Amino acid sequence: HDSRVMSAALRSKIMSAEDAAALVKHGENVGMSGFTGSGYPKEIPLALARHIEAAHGRGEPFRIGVWTGASTAPELDGALAKVDGIELRLPYQSDPVTRERINAGSMDYIDIHLSHVAQFVWFGFLGHLDVAVVEVAAILPDGSLVPTTSVGNNKTWLDRADRIILEVNSWHNPALQGMHDIYYGTQLPPYRQPIPIVTPGDRIGDTTFRCDPNKVIAVVETHAPDRNNTFTPPDATSQAIAGHILEFLGHEVRRGRLPPELLPLQSGVGNVANAVMAGLESGPFEQLTAYTEVLQDGMLDLIRSGKMTFASATALSFSAEKAELFNRDTAMHKNRVVLRPQEISNHPEVIRRLGVISMNGMIEADIYGNVNSTHIRGSRIMNGIGGSGDFARNAYLSIFMTPSTAKNGTLSSIVPMATHVDHTEHDVQILVTEQGLADLRGLAPRQRAKVIIENTAHPTFKPVLQDYFDRARRGSTGQHTPHLLDEALRAIHPVS
Ligand code: 0RQ
Numbered sequence: 001h002d003s004r005v006m007s008a009a010l011r012s013k014i015m016s017a018e019d020a021a022a023l024v025k026h027g028e029n030v031g032m033s034g035f036t037g038s039g040y041p042k043e044i045p046l047a048l049a050r051h052i053e054a055a056h057g058r059g060e061p062f063r064i065g066v067w068t069g070a071s072t073a074p075e076l077d078g079a080l081a082k083v084d085g086i087e088l089r090l091p092y093q094s095d096p097v098t099r100e101r102i103n104a105g106s107m108d109y110i111d112i113h114l115s116h117v118a119q120f121v122w123f124g125f126l127g128h129l130d131v132a133v134v135e136v137a138a139i140l141p142d143g144s145l146v147p148t149t150s151v152g153n154n155k156t157w158l159d160r161a162d163r164i165i166l167e168v169n170s171w172h173n174p175a176l177q178g179m180h181d182i183y184y185g186t187q188l189p190p191y192r193q194p195i196p197i198v199t200p201g202d203r204i205g206d207t208t209f210r211c212d213p214n215k216v217i218a219v220v221e222t223h224a225p226d227r228n229n230t231f232t233p234p235d236a237t238s239q240a241i242a243g244h245i246l247e248f249l250g251h252e253v254r255r256g257r258l259p260p261e262l263l264p265l266q267s268g269v270g271n272v273a274n275a276v277m278a279g280l281e282s283g284p285f286e287q288l289t290a291y292t293e294v295l296q297d298g299m300l301d302l303i304r305s306g307k308m309t310f311a312s313a314t315a316l317s318f319s320a321e322k323a324e325l326f327n328r329d330t331a332m333h334k335n336r337v338v339l340r341p342q343e344i345s346n347h348p349e350v351i352r353r354l355g356v357i358s359m360n361g362m363i364e365a366d367i368y369g370n371v372n373s374t375h376i377r378g379s380r381i382m383n384g385i386g387g388s389g390d391f392a393r394n395a396y397l398s399i400f401m402t403p404s405t406a407k408n409g410t411l412s413s414i415v416p417m418a419t420h421v422d423h424t425e426h427d428v429q430i431l432v433t434e435q436g437l438a439d440l441r442g443l444a445p446r447q448r449a450k451v452i453i454e455n456t457a458h459p460t461f462k463p464v465l466q467d468y469f470d471r472a473r474r475g476s477t478g479q480h481t482p483h484l485l486d487e488a489l490r491a492i493h494p495v496s
Helices: 017-021 044-057 074-082 096-104 117-123 154-160 236-254 271-282 297-305 320-328 348-354 388-394 445-456 462-475
Strands: 029-032 064-067 086-090 131-136 163-169 216-222 265-267 288-291 308-313 337-339 357-361 364-366 397-401 430-433 436-439
Touching (some): 017 044, 064 074, 074 086, 086 096, 117 154, 131 154, 236 271, 236 436, 265 271, 271 357, 297 308, 297 320, 348 388, 430 445, 436 445, 445 462
Parallel strands (some): 029 131, 131 163, 265 357, 357 397
Antiparallel strands (some): 430 436
């Protein structure tokens, strides 16, 4: 695979993953590539985990700060968490072992809006970045780097880290070169300029990463596929949620509030989001575009069928099958797909300008429309806020969706008061469950409660929620957002 390392200077730095990992020291902050199971380093984190385990075996301390784009894979988060090698993790994660450590209180976790991470590093808010470990598809003769299936925060890691370790993964199709758009125009306040993106397909940057060869301390060659997501075929609940959203979008077109080709779509991760994409496949809308964070299977299908003309994202997040397909047909897809740094894919300015239609999953919403995306019972982290806040506040339409119940119907996803709020009532316009859709635009809090309970709550929880609201109307001191604080956070139970 030598041909992927085309810079003679960097070819001399090729070594084993074991030797490269030994260059990372206890207490360092490490910026790793990786975003939803794509583009993460495949071998160095595993080798590092072995070094850490050996150090712990000798009674030596060895823990590092792990900064990424978003979630990664068992070979990165899972392996390092398992050996208790992570002191602090940021931003988004979804690994079960990592989650356990965080919730046990033995790992610190900072849950940051994905668009904020890079600028916080530049501002100096997060401390010093010691090492960057970044997967690339090739090192070009001039030392610039061809990104792989995610861009995430890699530009910032490469610019800011003292030392750089590169994994050159020859599994990726070399035709990836040219698909990325790495913006180098970001300045620090007060010198910032507008981000000149006015349609999802606009290119404003370089196709490769710039990289100071003097900072590169190791190059490791690998050949391994991304660890991708599995999607279950849309079930009845996901299909019902998707159906309500598609009907609503059609209604908005008929009312003249959306153009027939809609506006650029953003869709979150998971099966419900994928079901919405599948619904669009058979729906009436043509010439669709996306300005989103991750490209899932459903969106690739829309691109391949011609329903979607262009998609901008920061990562590909495909099933194994679709990843193989994209890797095979990269040359064909690269005119319709662009991957950008996450500070640009999720940039509030661009999202607001384009008028993005944002659709994200949630854990629960309360009867006034405050949304919890991250916590179980106010204290246990699930994954993190991801990009949902970047999009929700700035979108043309901000939609949140969930099945109306969780844990086999024993818990309601609509509650009197959310135990943790990621998206306030001010950022939430539409709530959808399989029961129906609550359009909250232009409604005052008491009106919102009526529509949310009526349209989105499961029938077995509706009477409990209605009873709470009725009593709050009588007993609450304030009647703007009526609440009974001594019982607002209590778990509610279904009525059979
Ligand atoms: O737990 O796995 O232990 O059974 O939460 O729930 O139903 O599988 O739903 O995969 O769509 O995830 C909000 C977590 C939804 C996700 C969230 C439990 C449930 C299960 C997962 P188990 P489901 P999904 C941009 C958008 C934040 C980031 C974001 C998320 C687990 O969408 O992380 O939006 N969002 N990014 O049982 C108790 C409830 C529950 C509940 C669900 N009401 N009470 N438990 N669960 N509802 C893209 C990116 O940022 C990458």
